[in-house]
Amino acid sequence: MELIALLFLIGAIAFGIVRNINVGLVSIGLSIVLAMIGHIDVKTVFAGFPTQLFVTLLGTMFLFSQLQNNQTLKVFSNKIVSLVGDRIFLIPIVVYLFSYVLSAAGPGALSVLPIAVILAVSLAIQMEISPIMMGTLGALGAVGGTLSPIAMTGIIVQGLLSAQNIPGMQTQLFFCGGLINFSCAVLVYFYFKGYKLKPNIHVSVGENPDFNIQQKLSLVALLVLVVSVIGFKMDVGLVSFTIALVLIALKAADEQAAIKLVPWSVLIMVCGVNVLMNVTQKLGGIKLLANILASFMNEITVAPIMGFTSGIMAQFSSANGVVIPTLVPTVADIVAQIGGNANIHEIVFAIVVCSVLTMSPLSTAGALIMASYTQGKQVDEHEQNRLFGQLFIVSFILLGLAIIASLIGVYKPFSHFGG
Numbered sequence: 001m002e003l004i005a006l007l008f009l010i011g012a013i014a015f016g017i018v019r020n021i022n023v024g025l026v027s028i029g030l031s032i033v034l035a036m037i038g039h040i041d042v043k044t045v046f047a048g049f050p051t052q053l054f055v056t057l058l059g060t061m062f063l064f065s066q067l068q069n070n071q072t073l074k075v076f077s078n079k080i081v082s083l084v085g086d087r088i089f090l091i092p093i094v095v096y097l098f099s100y101v102l103s104a105a106g107p108g109a110l111s112v113l114p115i116a117v118i119l120a121v122s123l124a125i126q127m128e129i130s131p132i133m134m135g136t137l138g139a140l141g142a143v144g145g146t147l148s149p150i151a152m153t154g155i156i157v158q159g160l161l162s163a164q165n166i167p168g169m170q171t172q173l174f175f176c177g178g179l180i181n182f183s184c185a186v187l188v189y190f191y192f193k194g195y196k197l198k199p200n201i202h203v204s205v206g207e208n209p210d211f212n213i214q215q216k217l218s219l220v221a222l223l224v225l226v227v228s229v230i231g232f233k234m235d236v237g238l239v240s241f242t243i244a245l246v247l248i249a250l251k252a253a254d255e256q257a258a259i260k261l262v263p264w265s266v267l268i269m270v271c272g273v274n275v276l277m278n279v280t281q282k283l284g285g286i287k288l289l290a291n292i293l294a295s296f297m298n299e300i301t302v303a304p305i306m307g308f309t310s311g312i313m314a315q316f317s318s319a320n321g322v323v324i325p326t327l328v329p330t331v332a333d334i335v336a337q338i339g340g341n342a343n344i345h346e347i348v349f350a351i352v353v354c355s356v357l358t359m360s361p362l363s364t365a366g367a368l369i370m371a372s373y374t375q376g377k378q379v380d381e382h383e384q385n386r387l388f389g390q391l392f393i394v395s396f397i398l399l400g401l402a403i404i405a406s407l408i409g410v411y412k413p414f415s416h417f418g419g
Contacts, residue, residue, distance in 0.1 A: 005285035024272025048278025099141025108152030144181030307350030
């Protein structure tokens with residue numbers, strides 16, 4: 001049953017991409033079939049619908065649809081380009097650094113991700129540069145900063161280790177994760193040739209009008225969103241809906257036009273695959289994969305394999321909510337099973353770093369990149385599936401870099417330094 005469940009998940013994604021059918025629709029359909037085969041009740045199937053992710057995506061997409069429709073994002077992009085002049089190559093770097101510092105200061109990735117990614121992709125579309133590069137750099141900054149001792153992931157890891165009477169290494173985790181994260185950002189920047197970016201003639205030379213009253217109200221709304229989410233830890237999706245309502249009431253936005261711009265097909269894709277993923281997990285498909293990997297572990301391979309396992313799990317589930325709380329508590333037992341000579345902190349670093357690097361379209365970061373891109377640019381089903389596949393490729397490349405770092409011992413010095 002575990003193998004059947006895993007094959008259903010892989011088959012749904014492959015079938016949707018090959019046949020140019022929304023992968024979410026395929027996943028929902030197959031989840032019912034799989035549930036019947038595995039004797040899973042309907043309530044469990046419905047429980048797999050990611051309500052919070054759906055509200056986050058829909059709320060933020062609806063708000064930014066308004067900002068797109070009233071041209072706020074376009075004028076804002078023109079202003080940014082006019083400020084940097086010919087140095088367009090600096091914009092991706094600024095996006096990464098801004099997101100990283102903001103996340104590390106305390107809010108963490110959960111709060112910073114939606115704002116950083118949506119703004120980054122919106123800028124990319126307006127300036128006609130790679131939205132995947134911009135979105136990935138914005139996301140990398142947010143997930144890199146969240147390893148800070150005062151940010152969400154750093155706090156979660158410390159709590160899990162303390163519960164097992166294992167000394168925490170918050171600062172070392174931050175520096176170790178920061179090194180890998182920065183390396184991934186550099187790889188993305190050079191892979192997409194960010195250093196060769198040139199100003200688009202329509203943006204840099206064309207008309208650069210001032211903000212009108214509707215756009216000024218939209219900028220104030222955007223500022224309120226940032227302060228509410230980052231300063232007061234409020235839910236980004238719910239706040240986005242509230243702000244969108246205020247803009248409509250003030251006649252600064254067009255409700256019907258904004259609704260049409262919401263990327264509904266992407267929401268179906270992301271949420272649908274999560275439904276099938278939940279059924280697969282319930283039937284042990286993901287655990288089967290993890291057990292297969294565990295059978296190959298020894299003192300040398302344990303850190304890379306655990307990192308790979310966490311990275312695979314994070315493609316379909318929350319790093320902070322599922323992967324890290326599930327895998328970190330198992331490290332001490334795994335070390336004992338393979339002889340007790342492996343370094344616990346090195347393995348923990350591999351798990352945490354690999355889990356937060358995912359740009360999978362089924363994760364929050366990847367879903368935001370997809371939704372922001374399809375919202376700002378009209379794309380067909382084929383293009384959406386192509387983007388879906390590209391984000392998986394980027395995600396696995398970044399995961400591969402983190403695993404290679406573990407294989408060559410990059411994490412080891414950090415695990416010994418400071419005690």
